[in-house]
Amino acid sequence: MASYVPAVLIALLMFSHATDAMASMASEDLAFFYFVLLWPAGICKQTQGLKCCKPLTGEPAEEDFYLKGLYPSDISGNYITGCNDCSFNNNEISGLEEDLQKYASNITCPSTNSTDSWKTLWETYGVCSGLGQHYYFKKSLELLKQIDMLSILSKHDITPTTDHGHDYTVAEISEAIKTETTYTASIKCSSNDYADYELLEIHLCFDKDATTIIECPVLPTFTCPDYVEFATYSFKDTAFKAANPIRMSVPE
Ligand SMILES: *[C@@H]1O[C@H](CO)[C@@H](O)[C@H](O)[C@H]1NC(C)=O
Ligand SMILES: *[C@@H]1O[C@H](CO)[C@@H](O)[C@H](O)[C@H]1NC(C)=O
DSSP, X not given: OGGGSOHHHHHHHHHTTOOGGGOXXXXXTOOEEEEEEEOHHHHHXXXXXXXXXXXXXXXXXXXXXXXXXXXXXXXXXXXXXXXXXXXOOXXXXXTTHHHHHHHSOOOSSSOOOSHHHHHHHHHHTGGGBTSOHHHHHHHHHHHHHXXXXXXXXXXXXXXXXXXXXXXXXXXXXXXXXXXXXXXXXXXXXXXXXXXXXXXXXXXXXXOXXXXXXXXXXXXXXXXXXXXXXXXXXXXXXXXXXXXXOOXXXXXX
């Protein structure tokens, strides 16, 4: 009789568990997520000397890690991108704008209002996550808070420094994360023309529901020197906001 189950009932069975969390179809290849945290000072050094621009709207966090992205990956560690054309909808981030502006701002010059980078993140990667747009961003922000990387590092006396000569070893940063989370992170650095290396990104992994931290099935490898800077940064407000992008300074 199984073949006689009415289509309506099948539809009900299939979708009765559908929630906001499952609003889009996950790629069949989805195996886990890379969760990437960004140290903003690393951007300033990498992209344009010591300059970063404050976005046109919102107040970015002055001293914390930012969300770079929650990236769906296949089992071989390849990002899964461009699954469908479920375009970015501004209404879907309602209630999250303040936190996104704080922790997921685009601080590359010239200043933007950051909406473009959220759109890119969603339309390139988010659409392949199997998560609805609102949930995708909400969950990403939650993971960032749960991890609380600044606290993890400070427990091991690794704190942002203004002292240019004070570098940390990549090994001690990795070790701190391993000790506090029990998982292995991958560290990416940025460099400038003077071969100063700055902490740029920390990569961790989550299961395919984006809820449980896991050991990365494929740990990305980046080339960092033994020592890196983990520098403080601050926005310098000026009276020429409109004409002149605000500079974010990193001690030299
Ligand atoms: C940000 O910029 C985009 C396109 O440039 C625009 O559509 C959007 O309304 C702006 N958002 C805010 C909050 O200003
Ligand atoms: C961030 O802003 C820069 C400079 O305005 C722009 O070139 C870049 O495309 C933006 N990033 C994203 C992901 O939109």
